[in-house]
Amino acid sequence: MRVASLTDFLLQRIDRNCGKPMNRQLYQVVREAILDRVMPVGLQLPSSRDLARELDIARNTVTYAYEQLMAEGYLETRKGAGTFIADTVPDQIPDAADGGTLRPRKTGSIGLSERGAELVRHAGAYRFQWGAFMPGVPDVSAFPNKVWSRLQNKHWRRSRPEMLTYGHGGGYLPLREAIAEYLRVARSVNCTAEQVIVTSGIHQSIDLASRLLADVGDRAWVEDPCYWGTRNVLTSLNLKPVPIAVDAEGISPGNADLRHPPRFIYVSPSHQYPLGQVMSLSRRRMLLEYAEKHNVWIVEDDYDSEFRYASRPLASLQGMDTHDRVLYLGSFSKTLFPGLRVGFIVVPPTLADAFATGLSDLYRCGQLFVQAVLADFMGEGHFASHIRRMRVLYAERQQLLREAIRRNFGDALPISGDDAGLHMALVLPDGCDDAALCREAQEHGIIARPLSGYYMKPERAKRGLILGYACVPSELIGPSFDRLAALIRPRLPRL
Amino acid sequence: MRVASLTDFLLQRIDRNCGKPMNRQLYQVVREAILDRVMPVGLQLPSSRDLARELDIARNTVTYAYEQLMAEGYLETRKGAGTFIADTVPDQIPDAADGGTLRPRKTGSIGLSERGAELVRHAGAYRFQWGAFMPGVPDVSAFPNKVWSRLQNKHWRRSRPEMLTYGHGGGYLPLREAIAEYLRVARSVNCTAEQVIVTSGIHQSIDLASRLLADVGDRAWVEDPCYWGTRNVLTSLNLKPVPIAVDAEGISPGNADLRHPPRFIYVSPSHQYPLGQVMSLSRRRMLLEYAEKHNVWIVEDDYDSEFRYASRPLASLQGMDTHDRVLYLGSFSKTLFPGLRVGFIVVPPTLADAFATGLSDLYRCGQLFVQAVLADFMGEGHFASHIRRMRVLYAERQQLLREAIRRNFGDALPISGDDAGLHMALVLPDGCDDAALCREAQEHGIIARPLSGYYMKPERAKRGLILGYACVPSELIGPSFDRLAALIRPRLPRL
Numbered sequence: 001m002r003v004a005s006l007t008d009f010l011l012q013r014i015d016r017n018c019g020k021p022m023n024r025q026l027y028q029v030v031r032e033a034i035l036d037r038v039m040p041v042g043l044q045l046p047s048s049r050d051l052a053r054e055l056d057i058a059r060n061t062v063t064y065a066y067e068q069l070m071a072e073g074y075l076e077t078r079k080g081a082g083t084f085i086a087d088t089v090p091d092q093i094p095d096a097a098d099g100g101t102l103r104p105r106k107t108g109s110i111g112l113s114e115r116g117a118e119l120v121r122h123a124g125a126y127r128f129q130w131g132a133f134m135p136g137v138p139d140v141s142a143f144p145n146k147v148w149s150r151l152q153n154k155h156w157r158r159s160r161p162e163m164l165t166y167g168h169g170g171g172y173l174p175l176r177e178a179i180a181e182y183l184r185v186a187r188s189v190n191c192t193a194e195q196v197i198v199t200s201g202i203h204q205s206i207d208l209a210s211r212l213l214a215d216v217g218d219r220a221w222v223e224d225p226c227y228w229g230t231r232n233v234l235t236s237l238n239l240k241p242v243p244i245a246v247d248a249e250g251i252s253p254g255n256a257d258l259r260h261p262p263r264f265i266y267v268s269p270s271h272q273y274p275l276g277q278v279m280s281l282s283r284r285r286m287l288l289e290y291a292e293k294h295n296v297w298i299v300e301d302d303y304d305s306e307f308r309y310a311s312r313p314l315a316s317l318q319g320m321d322t323h324d325r326v327l328y329l330g331s332f333s334k335t336l337f338p339g340l341r342v343g344f345i346v347v348p349p350t351l352a353d354a355f356a357t358g359l360s361d362l363y364r365c366g367q368l369f370v371q372a373v374l375a376d377f378m379g380e381g382h383f384a385s386h387i388r389r390m391r392v393l394y395a396e397r398q399q400l401l402r403e404a405i406r407r408n409f410g411d412a413l414p415i416s417g418d419d420a421g422l423h424m425a426l427v428l429p430d431g432c433d434d435a436a437l438c439r440e441a442q443e444h445g446i447i448a449r450p451l452s453g454y455y456m457k458p459e460r461a462k463r464g465l466i467l468g469y470a471c472v473p474s475e476l477i478g479p480s481f482d483r484l485a486a487l488i489r490p491r492l493p494r495l
Numbered sequence: 496m497r498v499a500s501l502t503d504f505l506l507q508r509i510d511r512n513c514g515k516p517m518n519r520q521l522y523q524v525v526r527e528a529i530l531d532r533v534m535p536v537g538l539q540l541p542s543s544r545d546l547a548r549e550l551d552i553a554r555n556t557v558t559y560a561y562e563q564l565m566a567e568g569y570l571e572t573r574k575g576a577g578t579f580i581a582d583t584v585p586d587q588i589p590d591a592a593d594g595g596t597l598r599p600r601k602t603g604s605i606g607l608s609e610r611g612a613e614l615v616r617h618a619g620a621y622r623f624q625w626g627a628f629m630p631g632v633p634d635v636s637a638f639p640n641k642v643w644s645r646l647q648n649k650h651w652r653r654s655r656p657e658m659l660t661y662g663h664g665g666g667y668l669p670l671r672e673a674i675a676e677y678l679r680v681a682r683s684v685n686c687t688a689e690q691v692i693v694t695s696g697i698h699q700s701i702d703l704a705s706r707l708l709a710d711v712g713d714r715a716w717v718e719d720p721c722y723w724g725t726r727n728v729l730t731s732l733n734l735k736p737v738p739i740a741v742d743a744e745g746i747s748p749g750n751a752d753l754r755h756p757p758r759f760i761y762v763s764p765s766h767q768y769p770l771g772q773v774m775s776l777s778r779r780r781m782l783l784e785y786a787e788k789h790n791v792w793i794v795e796d797d798y799d800s801e802f803r804y805a806s807r808p809l810a811s812l813q814g815m816d817t818h819d820r821v822l823y824l825g826s827f828s829k830t831l832f833p834g835l836r837v838g839f840i841v842v843p844p845t846l847a848d849a850f851a852t853g854l855s856d857l858y859r860c861g862q863l864f865v866q867a868v869l870a871d872f873m874g875e876g877h878f879a880s881h882i883r884r885m886r887v888l889y890a891e892r893q894q895l896l897r898e899a900i901r902r903n904f905g906d907a908l909p910i911s912g913d914d915a916g917l918h919m920a921l922v923l924p925d926g927c928d929d930a931a932l933c934r935e936a937q938e939h940g941i942i943a944r945p946l947s948g949y950y951m952k953p954e955r956a957k958r959g960l961i962l963g964y965a966c967v968p969s970e971l972i973g974p975s976f977d978r979l980a981a982l983i984r985p986r987l988p989r990l
Binding site: 032035036071072074087088089090091093094095097110111113114115119120123124125129130140143145149152153157161162163164167169200201202204211212213214215218229232236238259260263280281283285289293294295297315320337338339340341351354358360361364365366367369471 | 586589710835
């Protein structure tokens with residue numbers, strides 16, 4: 001390539017009207033030509049003065065581009081001789097042994113891992129996170145923003161550097177103390193602050209527990225149906241979730257299951273997700289005795305039991321455990337707001353140090369400011385009073401939803417899980433295609449999730465709709481359900 | 496157990512002076528006795544009136560405890576006959592097949608998994624996160640708190656429910672746009688907002704990329720030495736980090752390495768962590784060509800290149816990649832403050848959907864408020880001006896540290912990596928026990944991390960100290976280093 005043809009080359013590739021600075025364009029065109037080996041090593045470039053004249057641009061522009069290219073190693077100057085393309089061509093790359101170039105996995109062409117492709121295929125998170133009848137979302141519009149803002153400002157005003165750097169250990173101690181105190185009183189959880197590990201929510205809690213307690217290929221019992229997130233986190237860590245049937249008393253392992261103890265058992269005893277039943281006392285005792293006998297861990301997901309309408313809240317499974325086999329998971333997503341991303345694990349004392357270390361090392365924590373604000377929010381009593389207010393509100397909304405169901409269907413469609421929580425399951429007859437129904441509802445602007453989608457074993461799957469009522473304004477519950485009912489009705493067998 | 500002995504039993508276990516409410520104590524003692532099978536199934540309890548008299552407590556107290564026990568299923572009433580211990584004894588638990596009770600793993604007695612025990616053993620996160628010479632921590636006391644608070648309040652005032660619920664997809668779009676714009680200009684990264692995935696920092700970015708791109712047992716090249724966090728995240732996901740030597744030009748795979756392409760290559764080309772050299776252009780070209788030839792992903796960790804003192808910042812490796820093999824990782828931990836927990840991955844367009852889905856599904860995102868505040872902070876120019884201010888400040892502090900080193904040791908101890916970033920490496924002679932030195936320094940209130948600890952291959956490990964200067968007040972740098980020097984000196988061979 002001679003200087004004349006170099007100039008032509010550049011002129012063809014530079015666009016004076018594209019709005020991009022000329023020095024940037026020049027830099028990029030030359031750089032690309034070098035990387036593509038269009039401009040060979042050792043080629044001498046014209047002086048900045050000559051090139052500026054040839055291209056009819058300011059000399060500074062050329063100088064700037066040359067300097068950047070020089071700084072990055074594309075060009076070099078030889079004393080008295082001028083500017084040259086530097087030798088940055090890498091050595092010949094050897095072929096792979098055993099022809100071992102990595103081929104895309106059998107997961108499609110974009111090159112995901114097998115676990116990655118599996119995760120994307122079974123993705124459960126929903127694009128819509130607000131509206132009738134989004135399950136699992138509280139009424140965030142009732143959150144006391146002003147109080148929160150005030151506490152937030154207080155902490156930012158007296159900002160200490162320690163609060164802005166990485167966290168270390170199990171979280172901000174005053175928050176851990178506030179959580180321990182709350183759990184002792186409200187959930188009969190047996191714990192000290194040191195056992196409380198502050199996470200970014202249930203997902204991180206499952207993730208941490210799975211990595212620290214289970215190895216690749218280990219089995220973990222999950223309820224069937226269960227929360228999609230649990231399954232996805234376990235699978236993406238290469239654990240094997242074993243689906244165990246649930247009955248009216250909760251998880252119900254058969255003798256064949258019991259003969260093969262898993263590494264841990266993941267259960268939602270206070271309000272089975274998504275069906276909503278409470279685990280019976282004898283089932284609880286069975287699980288605890290089994291866990292002790294076989295060195296199995298129990299992971300108790302207590303995601304929304306603060307909102308219990310029909311009776312006093314039951315004590316946690318953790319509180320009944322006298323052999324330190326239970327890890328208790330909770331979250332502020334349902335009691336305050338999901339976007340807060342604060343949850344916690346209460347671990348047995350023997351695991352407290354390992355979990356605190358694992359947390360800092362795996363996730364490099366922080367958000368101490370948020371944790372401090374939350375600690376104050378609890379300490380000043382706003383947490384307890386917010387829960388009280390919301391319990392009244394959600395009870396009313398649940399009542400409205402139950403009335404709307406009765407008005408439309410009488411007793412023909414059973415309701416499951418309305419003792420507690422933010423959602424209920426409306427059970428549909430076996431033949432009903434609940435997934436298609438939910439897609440249709442979505443086209444009408446109504447969110448409902450199909451019960452069958454929560455099952456791992458298709459032959460076990462009941463049909464139904466998971467309906468959240470907590471985040472739906474009271475006056476919209478009846479009308480929204482009426483619209484949904486109009487879509488349900490044609491899909492029912494003649495009653 | 497007869498009623499009389501039951502009363503004795505309760506009297507022995509109830510403590511009127513312990514401050515715990517009597518109804519709670521009664522509930523707990525009876526519950527425990529049932530769970531421990533001290534009170535047998537079918538045992539009749541005295542009426543609340545009788546028991547209250549026997550224990551000399553209020554009848555209401557007994558009634559409350561009975562009701563709670565009844566609600567939880569421990570007691571039952573039989574019509575007209577009274578209150579009895581309910582049958583909640585679980586069925587006989589079958590033995591495990593093949594005597595398969597899970598034994599604690601060979602990881603000590605507390606029952607961690609092998610990967611969990613490995614993680615705890617190699618934990619790298621440091622208890623102290625602030626002070627001379629903490630590496631990797633910016634001067635958070637210079638952060639413009641007031642501006643941040645103002646933006647925060649603005650968003651909380653006009654709070655929309657969507658901002659408080661779960662996030663979905665790759666993050667808050669205006670923030671992704673602001674990041675893309677910034678990266679295009681400042682780092683020559685080639686991207687649109689859709690390619691930007693907002694994470695909670697480098698750790699989550701590595702975690703997500705590892706799960707989506709690599710399976711159990713896959714190999715990933717890492718620089719040796721490298722950041723401890725990378726290694727720990729990879730290992731806890733059962734990838735095999737393969738340590739590749741670095742030389743003055745950056746990562747330097749030998750022919751034996753090159754013949755076995757890994758699943759991905761993890762590099763810090765702008766400022767090798769922790770040694771600090773910049774990857775040469777020919778090494779960059781070699782990596783890119785190799786990645787294209789063998790379908791290997793490159794993960795570029797660009798953790799602190801905003802702070803470059805000696806020359807203009809180099810373009811990112813991502814910007815040179817014409818075959819979509821590079822994932823670019825960045826973070827606001829060094830530019831703003833670590834506790835913010837916001838980072839990002841820029842992925843090739845083909846991976847954008849999968850990464851957005853994986854993010855929501857694995858971690859259930861949120862913190863949209865924080866993302867909105869950050870988007871405004873960038874949009875209003877505070878981000879750029881904060882970086883400019885900090886660059887001047889850190890350059891000054893680096894200069895002070897270099898002077899203190901020269902004052903104490905002349906040119907006897909080489910300094911590595913002082914072109915950019917928040918830390919430098921002070922290289923010590925081979926025989927020097929840098930780990931012991933750092934422990935000693937810590938006893939004197941000085942933080943330094945041993946260079947040898949960052950190596951995976953011990954025979955390769957250089958000795959030295961990783962010294963952060965960004966978060967140390969200028970006036971403390973000289974005196975703090977003098978104290979450190981007094982500890983270094985006796986460990987040096989006679990010069």
